[in-house]
Each structure stands twice: as C-alpha cells, then as structure tokens.
Amino acid sequence: MIRHITVLLCFQLAGEVISRALHLPLPGPVLGMALLLVALLVVPQLAEAIRKTGQALLSHLSLLFVPAGVGVVGHLDKLGTDGLPLMAAILTSTVLSIIVGVWTFLAVARLTGSRDV
Numbered sequence: 661m662i663r664h665i666t667v668l669l670c671f672q673l674a675g676e677v678i679s680r681a682l683h684l685p686l687p688g689p690v691l692g693m694a695l696l697l698v699a700l701l702v703v704p705q706l707a708e709a710i711r712k713t714g715q716a717l718l719s720h721l722s723l724l725f726v727p728a729g730v731g732v733v734g735h736l737d738k739l740g741t742d743g744l745p746l747m748a749a750i751l752t753s754t755v756l757s758i759i760v761g762v763w764t765f766l767a768v769a770r771l772t773g774s775r776d777v
Contacts, residue, residue, distance in 0.1 A: 661713050664709065664713035665717075668717075671692040671696040675691035676691075
C-alpha cells in the first residue's frame with residue numbers, strides 16, 4: 661500500500677513540478693491527476709495494482725473535509741454577523757451556476773444537433 665500511495669504522490673509531484681516550471685495556470689495536482697489518467701490508460705496493470713489503495717483512500721475522503729468544518733466553527737461569530745449576506749451569496753451563486761449549466765447544455769445540444777433535449 662505504501663508503494664501505491666508513493667506512486668500517487670509522485671504523479672502529484674510531477675504535476676506540480678511541470679505546472680510551476682512551465683508557469684501553467686493549471687494547478688499541479690490537477691495536472692498530476694491527468695498524467696495519472698494517461699498512465700492508467702497506457703498501463704492497465706498499474707490501474708489494477710493501485711485499485712485497492714485508491715478505493716481505501718476514497719472511503720476515507722470525508723476526513724479531508726474536517727479542516728473546512730473546523731474553519732466554519734472557528735468563525736461562527738462572523739456567521740452570526742454576516743450570515744444573511746453569506747447565505748444570499750451562496751444561494752444566488754448556486755442558482756446562477758445551475759442556470760449557466762443548463763444554458764451550456766442547451767447550447768451544446770443545439771450545436772451537435774441533438775433532438776432528444
């Protein structure tokens with residue numbers, strides 16, 4: 661399992677190095693994930709080797725959200741004073757994101773000539 665985690669971290673490191681060296685606007689971990697995807701497609705044995713480790717990491721993914729929860733609890737006083745504007749901003753941005761997503765979907769459907777929409 662340690663070897664498989666090392667493989668995953670090496671891809672993340674490679675993405676970070678490439679991103680910083682080439683001054684790309686793409687985050688290093690995203691680039692590393694793309695590199696990992698290519699490697700998994702080219703070498704299917706790698707996918708089978710790290711499958712169990714990947715599933716174990718995904719099963720504990722919720723632990724990564726603990727720091728965000730602690731941050732919210734640490735700033736509860738701001739939530740009390742600025743809670744209404746924050747809630748309005750969250751709701752407005754969510755609704756706008758959904759609307760833009762629908763418009764994008766419809767535009768792509770029109771461009772591709774899909775009649776199923």
